[in-house]
Amino acid sequence: MASNRQRDTNPSAHFTEILTPSTKTIVQVQDDYDEFKKAEAIFIALNLSKHTRFYWTCISTLKEQVL
Numbered sequence: 702m703a704s705n706r707q708r709d710t711n712p713s714a715h716f717t718e719i720l721t722p723s724t725k726t727i728v729q730v731q732d733d734y735d736e737f738k739k740a741e742a743i744f745i746a747l748n749l750s751k752h753t754r755f756y757w758t759c760i761s762t763l764k765e766q767v768l
Contacts, residue, residue: 737766
């Protein structure tokens with residue numbers, strides 16, 4: 702038996718189905734990058750020894766913020 706339903710051939714309808722609230726705009730990504738670069742500059746200016754737990758904790762935290 703053939704279906705009487707019409708297929709949705711609107712490509713934009715399919716695209717919107719895969720968007721989620723967590724999708725970031727280019728502006729948001731740029732803002733995140735700018736904030737990261739500020740934090741990175743402050744961190745580098747501290748001139749911390751790489752042989753401390755504090756240094757590696759800071760690095761791990763920065764990585765988590767980026768991901």
